[in-house]
Amino acid sequence: xxxxxxxxxxxxxxxxxxxxxxxxxxxxxxxxxxxxxxxxxxxxxxxxxxxxxxxxxxxxxxxxxxxxxxxxxxxxxxxxxxxxxxxxxxxxxxxxxxxxxxxxxxxxxxxxxxxxxxxxxxxxxxxxxxxxxxxxxxxxxxxxxxxxxxxxxxxxxxxxxxxxxxxxxxxxxxxxxxxxxxxxxxxxxxxxxxxxxxxxxxxxxxxxxxxxxxxxxxxxxxxxxxxxxxxxxxxxxxxxxxxxxxxxxxxxxxxxxxxxxxxxxxxxxxxxxxxx
Amino acid sequence: xxxxxxxxxxxxxxxxxxxxxxxxxxxxxxxxxxxxxxxxxxxxxxxxxxxxxxxxxxxxxxxxxxxxxxxxxxxxxxxxxxxxxxxxxxxxxxxxxxxxxxxxxxxxxxxxxxxxxxxxxxxxxxxxxxxxxxxxxxxxxxxxxxxxxxxxxxxxxxxxxxxxxxxxxxxxxxxxxxxxxxxxxxxxxxxxxxxxxxxxxxxxxxxxxxxxxxxxxxxxxxxxxxxxxxxxxxxxxxxxxxxxxxxxxxxxxxxxxxxxxxxxxxxxxxxxxxxxxxxxxxxxxxxxxxxxxxxxxxxxx
Numbered sequence: 001x002x003x004x005x006x007x008x009x010x011x012x013x014x015x016x017x018x019x020x021x022x023x024x025x026x027x028x029x030x031x032x033x034x035x036x037x038x039x040x041x042x043x044x045x046x047x048x049x050x051x052x053x054x055x056x057x058x059x060x061x062x063x064x065x066x067x068x069x070x071x072x073x074x075x076x077x078x079x080x081x082x083x084x085x086x087x088x089x090x091x092x093x094x095x096x097x098x099x100x101x102x103x104x105x106x107x108x109x110x111x112x113x114x115x116x117x118x119x120x121x122x123x124x125x126x127x128x129x130x131x132x133x134x135x136x137x138x139x140x141x142x143x144x145x146x147x148x149x150x151x152x153x154x155x156x157x158x159x160x161x162x163x164x165x166x167x168x169x170x171x172x173x174x175x176x177x178x179x180x181x182x183x184x185x186x187x188x189x190x191x192x193x194x195x196x197x198x199x200x201x202x203x204x205x206x207x208x209x210x211x212x213x214x215x216x217x218x219x220x221x222x223x224x225x226x227x228x229x230x231x232x233x234x235x236x237x238x239x240x241x242x243x244x245x246x247x248x249x250x251x252x253x254x255x256x257x258x259x260x261x262x263x264x265x266x267x268x269x270x271x272x273x274x275x276x
Numbered sequence: 277x278x279x280x281x282x283x284x285x286x287x288x289x290x291x292x293x294x295x296x297x298x299x300x301x302x303x304x305x306x307x308x309x310x311x312x313x314x315x316x317x318x319x320x321x322x323x324x325x326x327x328x329x330x331x332x333x334x335x336x337x338x339x340x341x342x343x344x345x346x347x348x349x350x351x352x353x354x355x356x357x358x359x360x361x362x363x364x365x366x367x368x369x370x371x372x373x374x375x376x377x378x379x380x381x382x383x384x385x386x387x388x389x390x391x392x393x394x395x396x397x398x399x400x401x402x403x404x405x406x407x408x409x410x411x412x413x414x415x416x417x418x419x420x421x422x423x424x425x426x427x428x429x430x431x432x433x434x435x436x437x438x439x440x441x442x443x444x445x446x447x448x449x450x451x452x453x454x455x456x457x458x459x460x461x462x463x464x465x466x467x468x469x470x471x472x473x474x475x476x477x478x479x480x481x482x483x484x485x486x487x488x489x490x491x492x493x494x495x496x497x498x499x500x501x502x503x504x505x506x507x508x509x510x511x512x513x514x515x516x517x518x519x520x521x522x523x524x525x526x527x528x529x530x531x532x533x534x535x536x537x538x539x540x541x542x543x544x545x546x547x548x549x550x551x552x553x554x555x556x557x558x559x560x561x562x563x564x565x566x567x568x569x570x571x572x573x574x575x576x577x
Contacts, residue, residue: 007379091379
C-alpha cells in the first residue's frame with residue numbers, strides 16, 4: 001500500500017518540478033516575504049522588538065492570502081483534470097484503492113507546498129539572521145509560522161480535492177476554487193467585521209464571533225499565530241481579539257487539524273463515488 | 277465457462293430511461309483476439325467500464341478470471357488503454373511506464389524493455405509533450421503490456437493512427453495473444469480488423485447482434501458479391517442484356533451474385549469477349565457484414 005501511495009506522491013512532486021510549479025510558488029513566497037521584511041519592518045527598531053518576530057507577524061497575514069491560493073491551485077485539478085485527460089481511468093484500473101490515490105496526491109502536494117514555504121520564507125529568515133537583526137527566539141517563531149502554514153495549506157488542498165471530485169471539468173473546478181478562496185479568505189472576514197461594527201457590544205460580538213473565527217481555517221491560522229507571538233499590540237487588527245478570547249488559542253490549532261482531517265475524509269468519500 | 281478470461285452473462289445497464297447495454301452475454305477464452313464493434317453510443321465503452329468495475333451493472337453477472345470486476349484480484353490481471361489519454365506532458369515516456377509499473381506492482385526496471393517493444397526506445401527520455409499521436413498511442417500500449425496481463429482491454433487503439441502505426445499495434449496485439457492473454461478491442465475501423473482478430477462481437481443499440489468468426493458471420497449474412505463490369509463504349513446496354521440483370525452506369529454494369537454463383541457469372545462475363553474491358557470483384561467487406569447485422573437488428577427493433 002505504502003509503495004503505491006509514495007508512487008503517486010513522487011509523481012506529483014516530479015510534475016511539480018517539471019512544470020516549474022514549485023519554482024513559481026517558492027518565488028512568489030520569497031518575493032512577498034522579502035518585500036514585507038525589508039519594507040515593513042523599518043519602524044521595528046524603535047519598538048525594541050526582534051525584527052524577525054515582527055516579520056513573522058506580517059508573514060502570518062501574508063500566508064493567510066497566499067498559502068490557500070497556492071494550495072487550491074495545486075489541488076483543483078487533481079481529480080477532475082485526470083478524468084478529463086483519461087489518466088484516471090488507467091490509474092484506477094491498476095490495483096490501487098481510491099483513498100490510497102488521494103493520500104498520495106495529498107502527500108505529494110503537501111511536500112511541494114512545504115518546500116516552497118521553507119525555501120521562500122527561509123530566504124527571508126536567513127537574510128535577517130545574517131544581517132544580525134534576528135535572534136534564536138525569532139527563528140522559533142519562524143518555524144511555527146512555516147509549520148502552521150503547511151497545516152493551513154493541507155486544509156485548502158483538501159477543499160480543492162472536494163471541489164475537484166464534485167466537478168467533472170477542470171474549468172468548473174478552477175472557478176469553484178477561486179470562489180472558495182474569495183469566500184473563505186476575503187468575504188468571511190468582511191462579513192464578520194460588518195456584523196461586529198453593526199453591533200459591537202451585543203451577543204454576536206461576545207458569543208458568536210470568537211467561534212466564527214475558529215471555524216474558518218484561514219482565521220484560525222491567523223488567530224493562533226498572532227496569539228502565539230503575543231504581538232497583538234504590534235499588529236493590531238484581528239490580533240486584538242486574542243486577548244479577549246473565551247478559549248485558549250491552542251484551540252485554533254486544534255480547529256485547523258480537525259478541519260484538515262474532516263475535509264480530507266470528505267474528499268475520500270466523494271472520490272469513491274466517482275465514475276472516471 | 278470456468279476457464280474463461282471474461283464472462284458476461286445477460287448484463288443490462290440503464291442510464292435513466294435509456295438502455296445502454298441490453299442483456300448481453302458472451303465469454304472470452306485465453307489467447308483470443310476479439311473485436312467489439314458498434315456505432316457511436318452502441319454501448320462499447322459502457323461494457324468496458326462495467327468489465328473494469330467502474331460502472332455497476334443493473335442486471336446480470338460479469339467475472340474477470342472468476343473474480344468480480346474491479347476487485348483487486350481482477351485488477352491485477354487486467355490492463356486497460358482508454359480511448360483517448362493525455363499523459364502528463366512534462367514527464368518522459370520512461371517515467372510514465374515506470375509509474376504504472378509501480379502501481380501495478382511490476383518491476384519498474386522493465387520499463388525500457390517495454391518501450392523497446394513498442395518502438396519507443398529512442399524517445400524514452402524525451403518529454404511526452406514532444407511525442408506524435410502515434411507515439412503517444414504506443415506509449416499507452418506499453419502501459420497496457422506491463423506485468424504480463426491476462427486480460428487486455430483496448431478502447432479504439434488505432435483511432436487516428438497512420439497505416440504503419442496501425443500495423444504495429446496489431447502486431448503487438450498478436451504477440452500479446454500468443455503469450456496467452458485475451459485481447460478485447462473496440463474499433464470503428466472495421467476493414468483493418470480482417471485477419472487480425474479471431475472473433476467479432478457486434479453491438480447495436482446495446483444489444484449483442486453477432487458473436488462469431490468473420491467467415492461464419494459473412495456466410496450468415498449471405499451478402500452478395502458485387503461485380504462491376506467495364507464495357508467498350510456504347511456496349512453497355514448489350515452487356516447488361518447478355519448478363520440478364522444489372523445497373524447501367526455510363527460505361528459500366530454493376531450486378532450482384534451469390535457466393536455459389538460467382539464462378540458461373542464470371543465465366544458468363546468472360547464469354548462476352550472483347551465487349552468487356554475490365555471486371556471488379558468486390559467481396560463483402562467487414563463494413564458490409566457489420567452494416568448488415570446492425571441494420572437487421574434495428575429493423576427488428
